[in-house]
């Protein structure tokens with residue numbers, strides 16, 4: 001049952017009050033269906049209150065009161081609201097709960113996966129209940145904005161340079177007046193790739209040592225095509241066939257905004273397209289750490305608990321096979337009688353095929369990770385233009401959350417004569433949060449979160465800033481007016 005069919009069936013049932021079909025029995029309270037069964041029976045408000053209960057309630061954990069004090073807006077505000085409610089004996093109002101949710105950028109830095117997923121579910125439930133604002137819809141649709149912006153870049157950039165026009169546009173889109181609007185490239189990466197025939201597989205495969213299907217994502221695809229081009233050049237230089245498969249936005253900006261329905265449609269399309277490439281022998285590689293974090297970590301949520309995986313793994317009638325410990329291939333078994341009631345594939349993405357989610361999550365690699373694996377066999381050919389340029393490298397949150405080490409830093413520091421230092425601890429975020437950093441309400445907070453990082457960069461004025469996250473790049477360019485490069489461009 002595909003997502004769209006299930007969603008449509010669900011909507012029909014809601015409207016016509018018909019009996020739930022077999023595939024929904026035992027899973028849903030159809031009357032309360034918000035379009036996806038995992039929110040059944042729980043309102044947006046109840047979902048946020050669940051986070052309060054788990055993280056700040058009387059028997060709550062409370063670890064993030066200190067742990068997330070500086071680099072996250074969500075937790076400090078959650079504890080403030082909680083303490084205020086306790087002191088006044090008045091519950092937190094819905095408006096405050098909604099604002100609280102808007103403050104989570106899904107940077108991924110907080111420790112508990114289940115809490116992050118409840119936050120995402122609550123964001124989606126609020127949109128289901130109240131609808132999405134036009135500005136939220138436009139800003140979170142990075143692919144549409146990027147596609148139009150690059151298609152009509154001459155006109156759009158010229159208009160954006162005119163202060164009265166950009167002021168009206170910012171107001172209409174709820175963009176903060178001080179946020180710089182993006183200068184769109186003359187040609188998107190996707191158009192460039194199409195002109196070079198990269199959107200169809202090559203006929204003569206024998207001349208290549210391996211093949212890569214490259215997921216550029218919206219940021220390299222539409223906003224910074226030079227990064228996508230650098231990725232292609234490095235792969236081709238290493239005799240690797242590059243194929244740009246049909247692709248949509250990974251879904252992260254939509255998920256962060258709460259537009260779950262649109263996100264799931266795009267994710268479904270990407271899963272089909274990328275797994276088709278896997279079947280045809282391609283390695284799947286992406287250069288955007290947010291896309292990588294999404295595919296590897298978020299999309300995998302609960303997929304191993306699904307009946308389909310349990311059956312495929314041969315776990316049998318008495319035990320469940322479940323992930324255990326670090327790394328991808330570590331599993332343990334637990335008694336089925338007890339755990340099957342708790343461990344279920346009932347999460348944000350459970351309407352999507354769990355086996356496909358697992359397969360894609362395990363197959364996709366970050367470009368740095370992929371190149372480092374080639375270098376491990378001493379085969380990587382790189383031609384850095386100016387390896388001795390002093391560089392300062394920042395590993396973004398979503399790269400660290402992938403738990404792949406720091407491949408780009410390791411690659412860059414091994415250039416002969418390389419002069420590179422690294423900054424950013426495991427808890428330092430630039431604060432941009434993708435499209436959220438543009439929003440009027442979020443922009444000042446976004447700058448506040450990134451402040452310690454900006455100061456560190458300013459103390460290293462002579463070094464070129466290198467980071468693999470293009471959202472961080474937008475933030476650094478906004479605050480420091482300094483050039484920022486993706487490691488692939490340096491290579």
Ligand code: SF4
Pocket residue numbers: 054055056061062063064065110111112115
């Ligand atoms: S996110 Fe996890 S560690 Fe942090 S307070 Fe909540 S339950 Fe505790």
Ligand code: SF4
Pocket residue numbers: 068071072073074075103104105106107108109110116
């Ligand atoms: S994902 Fe990031 S912004 Fe959201 S609650 Fe966790 S640390 Fe805070």
